[in-house]
Amino acid sequence: MVYDAAIIGAGVTGSAIARELSRYQAKICVIERGEDVCCGTSKANSAIIHAGFDAAPGSLKAALNVRGNAMMDALAAELDIPFRRNGSLVVCTKDQDRGDLERLAEKGKKNGVPGLAIIERDELTAMEPNISDDVTCALYAPTGGIVCPFHMTMAFAENAFTNGVAFFLNTRVDSVAAEGDGYRLETVHTDTGTPEAFTARVVINAAGVYADTFNNMVSSRKIHITARKGEYCLLDKTAGGHVSHTVFQLPSKMGKGVLVTPTIHGNLLVGPTAVDVGDREAVNTTQEGLDMLTATSALSVKNIPMRQVITSFAGLRAHEDSDDFIIGECEDAKGFINAAGIESPGLSSAPAIGEMVAKRAAELLGLEKKTNFTATRRGILNPATLSPADRNRLIREHPEYGTVICRCEMVTEGEIIDAIRRPLGARSLDGVKRRTRAGMGRCQAGFCTPRTMEILEREVPMSMFDITKGGVGGELITGVNKYPQKGRSHEKL
Amino acid sequence: MKNYELVIIGGGPAGLAAAVSARDHGVERILILERDKELGGILNQCIHNGFGLHTFQEELTGPEYADRFIRQVKDRGIEYKLHTMVMDISRMDGSGDKCVTAMNRTDGMFLLQAKAVILAMGCRERARGALNIPGYRPAGIYSAGTAQRLVNMEGFMPGREVVILGSGDIGLIMARRMTLEGAKVKVVAELMPYSGGLKRNIVQCLDDFDIPLKLSHTVIDIEGKKRVEAVTIAEVGPDRRPVPGTEERYTCDTLLLSCGLIPENELSQNAGVTLSPVTSGPVVNDAFETSVDGVFACGNVLHVHDLVDYVSEEAAGAGKNAALYIQNGPARDARTVEICPEGHVRYTVPRFIRPKQMEEKLTVRFRVGAVCQNCSVATYFDDELISRRKRPVMAPGEMEQVILSRAKLSGYPDLKKITIRIEENEERKAGMTE
C-alpha cells in the first residue's frame, strides 16, 4: 500500500498529527499495533492539561506545552472534547524551601505561562479546604486544566478519519527501511499473523515507548527511551469533590511527589509513581506503588478517602535520555520525522506537536491544503446533558437511549451503540468503556459486562467467543456450559 | 405526573415481599420499578438450592423462591414496570409526597408522585479495584456474581482454570458451579482466618470436589497481559498483610472475586437518606423508615443478609409500615430509643425503636465482627440486664437476632438507650478469636 505519509502509532500524538495533516491533500495512513486508538501511554496518565511552568525554558517541552494549552479551548469546542480549566496548584510544605516555589514561578513566567501567582495559606485553604496542614503556600496557575485523554485522542483520530486518513489497527510495524525516495514498512497483522507492507515518502514516528526502536532502524543518531511506570488510584465520584484544583507537590530531594486532582468526569485521581522498568509492556500495578501513593499524597492533601478507590492502573511514560521531546526530521534520514520521547507534558503538548509535525511533513511533501476539510467532530451524545423534553424526544426517536446499561455511570444503550457505529468504533469491552464510561464506575463492569457483550455481538456484529476485553488474546469467555475448553465448536449448540 | 400511594424501587425478593405486604395491608395504588428484564432480582441467577427453608419449609432454588413471590404479586394485580431505571427520588414541593424520576425505552423519562417509597435496590459486589490487588488488568477477572450470571443465565463459561478469592457464599457456590460445568477450580483463598460462608457450602461446594480452602490468604499478584495467566497468593499475618516467603503461584485463566457485598445506596444518598457507615445502608427505625419521612428500606439495600427468608420477612415489615404511613401519616409524636451495639455487635437493624408504635414482638438483627465461641447475647435497658442468651458459636457470616417486646418496654417509660452486647460466658473465657 502506497501512502504519502505513514504515521506509526495512534496515541494522542499520532492522532493529533494525523488530524493536522488531514488538512492537506495527501494520502495518509496511521498504523497502530493495538486493537483501538488510545491503547498505550495516552490511556493511562494524569489526564491533565498542564499550564507549562515545569519544563526548562527554551526546551521543546516548554514551548509546545504552553502552545498546546493555549489551543485547548478552541479545540475542545471544535472537536467536542471534555475539557475544563480547573487551575492547578503546586504546594510548598513547611519543610520545603519557599525559594524553590519562587524559582518555579520564575521559570513559568519565562515559559510564557499566564496568570501565575504565589498564594498564601489563608487564601489557599479557602480555595482547597482539604489542603494538608503542613502546606504554607502554593503556586497557582489558572490555565491548568483537566481533560478526558480518551476522548481527546479519539476526537483527533475520528476527525482525521472523517478527513480521509486510513487507520490500520491491530497492525504492528516490524521494520522500517529506506526505499526509493521514501520508506518501506513491513508489518504484521496481530490477530491473524498476516504480513503486510506499506510504502510512504514520509514516515512519522509517534510510537511512544517504542519510538527509539523505529528511529534506530533508519538513523545512526541513536536515541534511547526508558519506560517509566506511573501507577495511579482512581476514586469514586463521591470523593470527586475532595479537591477542585489539580494539586501538585513541589519537587524535592524526596522526589517529584504525586498529584491529587479531580477528573473531568468527577472522580478523584491520585498518582503517579515514577519507576523505570525494563519491560515496555509492564503496565501492572505493585503493592509498593499503591502504598507509596497513599503515603505521598497525604503530604499535600489531607483525609483522602482511600477506601473509596474503585480501580488502580499503571501507564508507561516514554522517557528519552535527553530529557526533552525529540521532534523533527532525522538529520541522516530524510523524510523520517520523529515525535519521540513524548512523556509528560505530552498530552498537553499534543495539539502543538500535531501542528508542528504536520507543517514539516507538508513542507517535505509539498502539500496543498484541502478546500473541503471538516474541522468539527461531535462526540458521543450524553443524554444526561439534554433538557427533559429533548431527552424524551430522543428516546421516542431512538428508544435505546431509554435503556440504562451501566448503572454506576448511567450509560444508555444508545451511547454504546453510537460508540460501536461511529468512525473507528469500539470493538471490545475496553473500547466501549473508554468511549462511554460504561464499566468505569464503582462496580467496575460487574453488572454491565454481560449486557455490553450482547450489544457488541449484535451491533458489530461478532461472535460472543470473539469479544475481548481489549484485543485478541483477551477473550472474555472460553466456551459454553459443560464444554469449557471447546469454545466455538459448540457455538451452535 | 402519575400518582401512586407507594412506589417500590427494585423487583427482587425485598421489593416483591414489600409489595405483597403493603397490598395486604390495604394499599391500592402500588408500582414496582425493576431495572432488569424480569422480576426476581438476583435470585434469578442463584440456581442452587437451599432457599426458603424458613419461609416455605422447603429447599427451593433461587428462581423457584422468586416465582412464589412473583405469583403473589401477579395474583394481587400489583402493577410493575420492567427495564426501568430510577434516576432520582426527591421531595415534592408543598407536600410530604415524594417525586420519583425514572426512565425506560417506552415511557422515556417520567415523573411519579408517591406518598411513600420503599428502597429495595439490593447490593453490588466489591470489585477488584476496591481491594487494591496489584498486578495486571487482563480479561479473566470477574466478580463471582458476574460469572454466575454468565454461566447460569447465558450458558457461557468465563474460564477453564479458576482461582477464587473470598469464601463468601457466592464464591463457594461458584466454585461448585464452575466445577460441575467442567472448569477446574484450583483454590479458594480467604483473607480472614474464617470463612464468611455457611459450613454447609464449604462441605458441599468445596470438600465434595476436593477444592482447597486457604484461610488467611490473599491474592498478591495477577499475571497476564491479555488474559489471566497466573495468580499468586500468599498467607497474611494478623495485620492482614502478606507474609514474605509464603507465596504460591497458580497458573489459571480466571480469577473470581467474592469479597463482600455493598448496599447500593447512591439513590438513597441523593434523596438525603442518612446511611450507616457500618452497613452502608440507611439508618432505620422499627418501621424500617429511613431518616426521610415516608421513605422505607428493606433487603440488601438496608444491610446485607445471609438468608433470603429474612429479607422477605423484613420486607413484609417495611410494606406493612409503609401502608400505615400512607393511611395515617407520619407518627410525629413518636418517642424513639436508640439501640447501641457493643462488644463485637457491629450494628443493629433497626437502629431506633418507637416503644409505643412498634410491633408487639420486634426482631432486631445484627452481625458480629469476629467468630465468638461460648458467648452470650446480652440486652440491657439502660444499665439493667434484660436478657442473656447463650450462643455456642457466632460468626460474621451469619446474622444474629434479639427479640424486643413492646409489653416489656412499656415498663420503662424513661428508657434512654438499649444496649446489645456480646459477652463471654463465665465458665470459659478467652473464647473469642479475631
Place this chain on the structure above:
Amino acid sequence: MKRELTCIGCPLGCTVTVTLDGDTVSDVTGNTCPKGDAYARKEVTNPTRIVTSTVRVSGGTAPMINVKTASDIPKGKIFDCIDAIRDLIVPAPVSIGDVILADAAGTGVAIIAAGNVDAIA
C-alpha cells in the same frame, strides 16, 4: 476404619469422627448434639446431594433453563447427572416442575425445571 467429617448442622462445624466396621457405623465421636450423630451416619453410609445445573433452551426468551434433581441422589452420581444433560436442548416454554429427563443417570430420580422460560412470542 475411621473417617473425619465436618458437620454442617450449624455454624459450629464440629469435626466428627465416625468409626466404620465394614459398612456399619460402630461409633460417632466429636459431635456436640444428636444432629451431628445423624448427619455423620448418613454421610458415611449413604451421602446424597441435590444437583442443580442448566439446560439449553430453544425458542425461548432466555438461552438457559435452570434444573434440579427432583430429590437427592447419591453423591457419587453427581457428574453422571451432569453428563446426562450435557447435550440436551429443550423447547420453550418451560415451567417450574416440568420434567426435563425422567431418570437421571440410572438414579431413578427425574431432572426437573426449577425456573420458567417463556417462548418467544
